[in-house]
Every structure is written in C-alpha cells, then in structure tokens.
Amino acid sequence: MSASPASLGFQHRALFYSDWSEYVAGTVPFIRDGLASGEEVLVAVPVEKIALLRSALDQDADRVTFANMAEVGANPALIIPLWQQFLERHPGAVRGIGEPIWPGRSDDELRESQRHEALLNVAFGNGRPWSLLCPYDTRRLSNQVIDVAFQTHEYFEHRGKAPKSTWYRGLEDCTRLDTQPFSEPSAAVSHGEFESGSLWILRRNLADIARLAGMQNNRVDAFVFAVNEVATNSVVHGGGSGRYRTWVEDSNIVCEIRDLGRIVDPLVDRTRPREDADGPRGLWVANQLCDLVQIHSSAEETVVRLRMGLENKPRLSILESSEEKKFKDSDLN
Amino acid sequence: MSNCSAVEESLRVAFPTEGDPHFDVTNLSFCDISGIRALVDCARSLGPDRHLRLHGLPDQLATVMRATGWADLPCLVLCECEVGST
Numbered sequence: 001m002s003a004s005p006a007s008l009g010f011q012h013r014a015l016f017y018s019d020w021s022e023y024v025a026g027t028v029p030f031i032r033d034g035l036a037s038g039e040e041v042l043v044a045v046p047v048e049k050i051a052l053l054r055s056a057l058d059q060d061a062d063r064v065t066f067a068n069m070a071e072v073g074a075n076p077a078l079i080i081p082l083w084q085q086f087l088e089r090h091p092g093a094v095r096g097i098g099e100p101i102w103p104g105r106s107d108d109e110l111r112e113s114q115r116h117e118a119l120l121n122v123a124f125g126n127g128r129p130w131s132l133l134c135p136y137d138t139r140r141l142s143n144q145v146i147d148v149a150f151q152t153h154e155y156f157e158h159r160g161k162a163p164k165s166t167w168y169r170g171l172e173d174c175t176r177l178d179t180q181p182f183s184e185p186s187a188a189v190s191h192g193e194f195e196s197g198s199l200w201i202l203r204r205n206l207a208d209i210a211r212l213a214g215m216q217n218n219r220v221d222a223f224v225f226a227v228n229e230v231a232t233n234s235v236v237h238g239g240g241s242g243r244y245r246t247w248v249e250d251s252n253i254v255c256e257i258r259d260l261g262r263i264v265d266p267l268v269d270r271t272r273p274r275e276d277a278d279g280p281r282g283l284w285v286a287n288q289l290c291d292l293v294q295i296h297s298s299a300e301e302t303v304v305r306l307r308m309g310l311e312n313k314p315r316l317s318i319l320e321s322s323e324e325k326k327f328k329d330s331d332l333n
Numbered sequence: 334m335s336n337c338s339a340v341e342e343s344l345r346v347a348f349p350t351e352g353d354p355h356f357d358v359t360n361l362s363f364c365d366i367s368g369i370r371a372l373v374d375c376a377r378s379l380g381p382d383r384h385l386r387l388h389g390l391p392d393q394l395a396t397v398m399r400a401t402g403w404a405d406l407p408c409l410v411l412c413e414c415e416v417g418s419t
Contacts, residue, residue, distance in 0.1 A: 203363065222393040228365055273401055281366055281401055288400035289393060 010124040011131040013162050014153040016146065018139045023049070024056045026157050027097055030133050035063050040090040044069045044082065045099040045135070073100050076109065076116040077287040080123050080270045087130065095131040101149075103140040106250075108292055108307065110145070111180065117152040118174040122266055125171050133157060175266040178298035182305060185254070187247045194231055195241040202244055203228055206255060213248045215310045222289040223308040227255045229282035230293075230304050234259035238302060252291070256305045263297040341371035345378065352383070353410075359389030369397060376408040386410045 015026040027043075031053070034041045043053060044067040054061040065086075073079045079100055087094060100113045117134065124130070136149050150156070150167040152174065190209055194202045203224050210220045227244075234242030238261030246255040265271075269283035283304070286293045292307040348354040356372070358364070376385035390398070390411055398404040404411055 200363075218392055221391060222396070225365070225393045225397070228363075232365060232367075285366060285397050285400055288396055 009129050010121070010127060011129070011155055011162060012120055012124070012153050013131065013133050013155040013157050014149045014165070015133050015135045015157040016138045016149075017135055018137070020052060023135060024052065027053060027133065027135065028056050029160065030095070030097065030131075030157070031057065031064060032060060034093075034095040034131075035060055037093060039093040039095050040086075041065065041095055041097075042067065042083075042086045043097045044072060044079070045097060046070045046102055049099065049135075069099055070102075073098075073113075075287060075290070075292055076100055076112040077270045077293060079116055080119060080267070081272055083120075083132070084123070084272070087128070093130070095133075097133045097135065099135045101134075101136065101141065101145060103137060108294060108305075112292060112294060114145075114148050114152065117149070118169065119266060119270070121152070121154065121171055121174045123270075177263055177266055177295055180296070182256075182294065182296055182303060185245065185247045185249065187249050189245045189247040191243065191245040193241065193243050194234075196235045199228060199231055199235070202231055206244075206246055206253075209246055209248070210253050210308075213253060213310055215253060215308070216312060219308060219310070219312065223253060223255070223306070226286040226289040226293075226308075227257065227306055229285055230257045230306060233257075233282045234261065234302075237261050251310050252307050253310065254305055254307050256303060258301060258303045260300075261297075261302050262299060263295060263302055269293060269295065337367040337371040340368060341374055344371070344375045348375070348379075348385075353386050354379070354383075355386045355388060355412075357388045358391075358394075361391070364394060366397065366401075369394060369401075369403070373403050373406065373409065376406065379408055384408055384410045386412050388412045388414070 017023040017026055031041055031043065041063070042065045043050070045053070047068040047070060050066045050068065054066075057064065067082070069079075072082055079098065083096065083098070086096065100116055101110065105113060120132065124132075134149070134153065136146060138146055147167070150165045151169045153165055154168045155162040156165055190205065192202065192205065206227055207220050207224050210223060211217070215223070231242060231244065234257055238259030242257055242259035244255060244257055246253065248254075269287055271284070273281050273284060283293065283295070286306055290306045290308050294305040294307075296303045344356070372385065372387065379385060385408060387410065395404070395411055398411060403409060
C-alpha cells in the first residue's frame with residue numbers, strides 16, 4: 001500500500017501521529033512494504049523511537065539500517081548529505097523514515113529543521129524515485145509546526161494512502177532563503193567590521209570572547225576556523241568586506257557575519273563538494289564544525305549566524321560515514 | 334587567503350624531488366581553507382606514487398580534510414604517528 005512507483009518520483013510524506021500506536025501503525029507497514037519489495041530501508045529517528053520500532057519489527061529489524069537522528073541530525077544541515085550518501089550507496093530501490101523535528105528542539109534548531117524539510121524537496125525533487133516518511137507528533141508539537149509540515153511535504157500519510165497536501169509550497173518556494181529574518185540577540189553583543197587584511201582581528205576577538213566564556217580550546221579553534229571561512233566568503237563573494245556581531249546565549253557562542261552579497265544556491269551549505277572542485281566550501285565546512293549554521297539571504301544582504309555550544313556534545317556526523325559501523329546500532333549507545 | 338600562493342610556491346621549492354615529502358604543521362598558528370587547498374595542490378603535483386605526508390594536523394583541519402574529501406586523496410596522507418618517528 002505504500003509503494004513508490006517510479007512514476008511518482010520523490011515521495012516526501014508527512015506522518016502525523018498522536019501516540020505510540022499511531023506511530024507504529026504509520027511506520028511499520030511502510031518499512032515492511034519496503035522490505036517486501038527488496039528495498040534498502042534507512043530509519044533516522046530519535047533513539048527512543050528506534051527501540052520502539054525494533055520491538056515492533058521483531059526479526060525484520062535486522063534488515064533495516066537505523067541511525068539516531070538526535071546525533072546525526074543534531075545540526076539539521078547534515079541530514080540531506082546523510083540521505084544523499086544512503087542513495088549513493090544503494091543504487092536500487094530505497095526508502096526512508098526521517099524524523100528531524102521533535103519536542104525539545106530549540107527555536108533555532110526548529111527553524112533550521114523546517115528549512116531542512118523544505119530543502120529535501122529541492123535536493124531530491126528532480127531525482128530518482130524514492131519515498132521518505134517524516135513523522136510529526138501532533139500532541140506535543142505546536143500547531144505552527146504542524147502547519148509548516150503540511151507546507152513542506154507534498155504528500156501526507158493517511159490510512160495507508162498518500163494524498164497530496166493542499167498547502168504544499170512547491171519547489172520554487174522551498175528554495176527561498178529570505179523568508180524569516182533573524183530575531184535580535186538577547187544578550188550584549190561585541191561587533192566590528194572586517195576586510196581582507198583585518199580578518200585576523202575578527203579571529204582574535206572571537207577567540208578571546210569564546211575563551212572568556214569558558215569554551216574549550218579545541219572548540220574555539222574549530223569555531224574560529226568556521227567563522228573565518230564565512231567571513232572570507234564575504235571578502236571574496238560578498239562585496240569585499242563585512243560586519244560581524246558575536247554574543248553568548250544559552251551556553252552557546254553565536255557569531256553573525258553580514259555582507260552585501262546574495263546566496264543563490266539554496267543547497268550551498270549541504271551539498272558535499274567534490275574533492276577536485278574549486279568552488280566555495282566555506283558554508284559546507286562551517287556546518288561540519290559548528291552546532292548550527294543559519295542563513296538569511298535576500299537581494300539586499302546575506303546574514304550567516306554560526307552557533308557553537310561551550311561544551312563538547314556527542315555528535316556523529318557524516319564525516320566518519322565511510323566506515324560502515326557509522327550506521328549500526330552500536331553507535332547509538 | 335592572502336598568502337597561499339606564496340606558501341604553495343615555497344613548498345614546491347622546498348620539497349624533495351624524489352620520495353614522499355613529510356610536512357610537520359604542529360606549530361601552525363592558523364590556516365584557512367585556501368591554505369589547506371595549497372597543500373592539496375602541492376600533493377597533487379608530486380606525481381604518481383608519491384605522497385605528501387602531513388604530521389601534527391590540528392583536529393579542526395583534519396575534520397575539514399575529511400569533510401571536503403581531500404583526506405581520501407591517494408596523494409595525501411594524514412599521519413597520526415609521533416612527529417619524528419618516521
């Protein structure tokens with residue numbers, strides 16, 4: 001009942017559930033249909049859902065690849081590369097379950113997760129056919145989140161069928177980087193300007209602020225590297241100079257880079273560059289190093305906010321994914 | 334960003350013409366992507382069956398190498414051994 005015939009292309013479906021039984025009723029038949037058709041199945045959901053699905057699937061669970069979304073998708077920009085990699089590894093039929101939004105995500109993470117859901121359509125909409133089912137907890141998530149889910153998914157799961165969503169935005173609207181201006185910082189900011197010859201001042205100031213706030217040295221180095229790359233983008237592609245603001249907020253350091261350029265590729269920060277390509281890599285690299293990278297880009301300006309927690313966090317990224325153990329359950333503990 | 338061409342040229346001159354050059358970057362105070370790219374270009378220019386062996390690469394640079402796929406290039410080796418033990 002949940003087949004994904006080639007004629008349907010990429011099937012991006014929302015699944016709305018209010019309790020465990022609805023969750024299992026929506027996901028398990030989807031998984032079993034895929035297994036019955038010989039498809040490879042990747043389930044990327046929070047770890048407690050993995051335990052639930054393993055139990056419900058019984059022996060079939062051994063034929064499914066699981067990943068803890070709270071780790072692989074802690075930074076939502078890393079999720080599309082995860083799916084891209086899964087598709088590259090399995091040229092035959094595949095399907096997946098991805099749950100990037102759960103209660104407890106911060107406002108900024110939620111915003112980026114919603115952007116991720118929209119960009120999935122851009123990344124895979126014109127590609128090979130496969131199905132991705134995205135569960136949403138209607139009891140614990142806000143109405144706004146559910147409304148946006150109807151806008152970012154072309155289909156939704158309903159009693160084993162996948163009707164079209166009336167509110168789906170469409171591909172073009174999903175590419176927009178100018179939909180939501182950032183909120184103003186809630187803490188005092190340090191700010192300045194930079195150009196090619198003064199990037200070192202930005203790096204020094206940022207490192208001083210981060211260390212003063214208590215950030216561990218290895219994280220300071222990584223954060224400074226990432227911010228420097230985004231600021232370099234401003235120098236090279238954004239008019240030759242830019243402005244920065246940095247502040248400490250909820251045990252995170254935030255640095256905002258602002259310039260007069262415009263980003264036109266909505267996937268620029270989440271498409272892994274080919275190793276032999278000469279194109280810009282700054283935003284991609286920033287996502288590998290930081291906890292969150294947010295972009296707002298319009299005809300007038302581009303603003304990039306980079307966020308890094310003061311403390312180390314457990315994090316699996318796709319960086320190690322060439323190792324098969326990456327996707328196995330042993331990594332979920 | 335501003336001096337990577339000079340760095341690349343200096344490395345090309347300094348590297349031996351045979352065998353694998355070893356480059357210790359333990360004391361590097363800062364290097365951006367352009368700098369890493371300069372190292373990658375140097376490695377690529379070494380020719381067949383030669384490798385640039387990098388020692389003491391800071392964690393964030395090793396992460397960048399892996400993120401960009403450069404760590405997988407056959408002409409580049411990220412050495413984890415103690416510097417000087419090779």
